[in-house]
Amino acid sequence: MNQNAIENTRNVAIVGPYSSGKTTLLESLLFASGAISRKGKVTEGNTISDGSPEAKERHMSVEVSTASTTYQDINFTFLDCPGSIEFAQETYNALTGAGAAIIVCEPVIERVLTLAPLLKFLDDWEIPHLLFINKMDRANAHFMDVLHAIKEVSSRPLVPLQYPISRDGQLVGYIDLITEQAYHYHKGSPVDPVPLPDHLKDEEHAARQEMLETIAEFDDHLLEELLEDIEPPQDEILQDLKQELSADQIVPVFFGIADLDYGVRPLLDALIKEAPAPSVTAQRRGLTPQTDNNTIVQILKTYFTAQGGRLSLVRVWQGTLTDGMLLNGVRAGGIYRLLGQQQHPIPQAMVGEIVAVGRLEGLTTGTTASNTNNIPELPKAHLLKPVYALAIAPENRKDEVKLSGAMSKLIEEDPSLYWEQHGDTKEVILWGQGEIHLQVALDRLRRKYNLPMTTHLPHVPYKETIRLISKSHGRYKHQTGGHGAFGDVHLEIKPLPRGTGFQFHETIVGGVVPRQYIPGVEVGVREYLSHGPLGFPVVDVDVTLTDGSYHSVDSSEQAFKMAARIAMSEGMPKCKPILLEPVVSVTVTAPSEYTSKVLQLVSGRRGQILGYEGLTHWKGWDQVTAHLPQAEMQNLIVELRSLTMGVGFFNWEYDHLQEVPDKLTDNILATNGNGHRK
CATH class of the missing domain: 3.30.230.10 (Ribosomal Protein S5; domain 2)
Incomplete structure (x- = not known):
């Protein structure tokens, strides 16, 4: 593969809140690029990306899925990431290897806030991202009103590159704000050019002028042209968009209806023209242009498959990855391009590609690996703290000896899981990001490792x-x-x-x-x-x-x-013995508009509020600190997410023991401290 072919590689993560239509968009992208001849449906469990039994059962993504395709001589690798906040670790790990991201959202103003944590991560990592407003047939507000609402949660300026054309309240096409050419959609086919509707000329002109003024904030030459009423060439506009997107200075905005393939091809065209090449992404990660034959990869995801065993999804940051190469002393056992669950063996992978590698034993997710020594350790996503727990035990006591090995593999696949044998209660406790997250983990234990489990809420370690x-x-x-x-x-x-x-x-x-x-x-x-x-x-x-x-x-x-x-x-x-309960120190982070509800939630659980303040690094968000009895923690994350549209979160750590109030002691003693009556 020559240098041009390397620069024609694009790694794009598809991210967004739960139910925004990410998997459906991927199906349309693969269909438009010719990778598949027939689109699947999430409800029917036959999409490319949601291939695991756990995803099919729940009609939702529960892990990162990869699909490679080629469109107009550009080699695309798409990473379809889970939308549920309970599987955010999967998304964050995958994003560290992506060159760009498509944020998929719905045109519903009330749900715009759910984009905030994802936008924060992308901005902190300086990952270029585009916005695709999906399901425009279900919009509950005008396009510009939705756009204004999203601007309130984005620290980067939004730059819409299209303006919608509607008929009888239904989306039928768009106006390209760069070329000022209007188009009509056709289901499953490319768009047709049509004359610019007269009734939209003024609105289109205003939207285009706002687009040019926004990108001119980062280009003095373009600003001079606008001030002198000089019409900038289209090539100059495209060049500005490419540079400013690559530098994560702006967020281009597109829209459509992925289920009907509306807006998908313009999105692909924008990725070709504007998304950064692999060399730009590598420099953003601190890697200098290659001057030797060293190969550097980073593991983005670990799978344990029923047929092939261990499979590691890796981004090639430098050099050429060949089958049989030693990476950190471990021999690569096969290289594969992925199309969902399908594996296509290849002899080598070039810089910029994301591929699967077999049998990299001992190399965990996030690891930087190379065929040489003294390489830089690439940054990896922070590990989310667990917020929900279940006590687990094998249904068959004979299976206890298998539990440790199975749990180790489970956590290699999903690093946001954690398990321990509690020293006081003697329970095996599985920790994760929520109820669905743990249920998926338990399903994997049963399906992959034949370890069906019984569960109950963990006992509080009273003293x-x-x-x-x-x-x-x-x-x-x-x-x-x-x-x-x-x-x-x-x-x-x-x-x-x-x-x-x-x-x-x-x-x-x-x-x-x-x-x-x-x-x-x-x-x-x-x-x-x-x-x-x-x-x-x-x-x-x-x-x-x-x-x-x-x-x-x-x-x-x-x-x-x-x-x-x-x-x-x-x-x-x-x-005169007395009962003590563990108290944890909790830091709750949520949008400022929900701070009063967070204070009520914590106080209602016998919490002691220590204070709250606005976050300097996150506009419009507050942080509440408190002491909270551990007995009141079990469903805290469930209620917090319910109060804050799913975006609130907390960190916690053990702080001290305190005396249990007399009115609660009798009930605790009557139930052995575990909710079961003596």
Whole structure:
């Protein structure tokens, strides 16, 4: 492949909110470019991109899907990204390798806010993006009103390159604002040029003038032409658009109805003329033009397929990737171009291409890999913090040995998942981005690894402590046919300040308890504290061994351990035990218009508001900080998304333990702390 062929490569991510029509747009793009002869439908489960059983069942994208095609001698690779916020990690990982992105949205003003997090990510990464307003047959407002609403959530100026032509309220064509040529749509076919409608000439002229003035903000020569009433050449306008889009300074806007193929071919033409070439994207990532034979790739996604095993989706940033090449010491086992679930083997991939590579064991998503040493580590998307959890267990206990290996593969496919075996509750807890996210993960465990699971909400890791000091005595005496067992201890139990933990002391004098038996006393105390009088682990307690006695023949470390447990069982109930609950520090981020609702949500869950302030790096968004009992966290993300049109999110971390209010303690103790009555 020569240099021209390399520069004729375009990697484009298709992104946007859930149900905006991204997968339908991809079907139309593939149909228009000749990659497929018949379009599939999401509702029928036969689209190119939503090929997994989990996607088909839910009629939604749940992972990145790749499709390569050629149109007018340009090699396109499209990355169809999930729209649900619960699968945002997939989208962010894929975007790090994309040269440009198409944001797909609906012409519904009330839903415009759902674009905000995606626009923020694209702007932070300086990824060039175009806007495609889909489903124009369902618009609930005028095109210009929708455009104005989107401008409010975009930090980059929007530049519409088309103006709609409607008849009886239905979209029938568009006016190209660069050429001022009008066109009529035809389902499944290219557009026809038509005369510019007289009744739209004034509106078209105003829209074109606004377009030129916007792009002239970044080009002094064009600004001079406009000030002198000189009509700029079309080539100059296109060159400006290409430069300003490549620099992520503007957002070109297109529209259509993907289901009818309206607006798809103009969008493809714009990608050919205006989207940046691979060399521009590489420079944006800090890579200089290639001067040697080094190959550098980055892994954007990891799959585990039923037929081929491990498959890594990689972007070739530098050099040529060949089959069998060693990448970070791991041999590439096959290179493939993808069309959804279809794999087409190729001998090599050139710089700028996105391809699948087999058997890159140990190289995880985000990894930069090369055939040489001392390469720069390319930036990768930040890992989203988990916000929703389920406790899981195999339906068949014999399958427990398989769980660890299956979970490792599951998390390699989806790094936004996390699992742990909780030290206090002993539960296996699966963490993710929401209920649907975890259900998809559980479906994969069942389908791919034959591991059906039972689930329940995780238990809250309550603790207990004491308020009073007590002294206790424990004697363990057991006689058998041979040696007996004897241990005798006196303990003093007292509370410690919150967060101190457990302390053990001894003040033995005169050898009443021999030194070799004192460790047994501490072990017995610690064992008891794992399950205190209220049924939970005990914290912030000081225990001192003050006295005791022993038998020269029958005493042993084990006997003193048993005596210590007896003493603790006697003394701890006298210390007025109280229940403690974990409290987390929460930072909630949401649009300012929802801040009052966020404050009510947190307060209604026994939260303590610490403060809120506007974000300097995100206009129109606030951040609320609070302390919140962990028991109130389980469905917080569900309610928060419901209140904020799905865009609100939070980060959290454990902060401290606090006493449970008396009115809640009785109910917690009656249900063993897990919601199930004793």
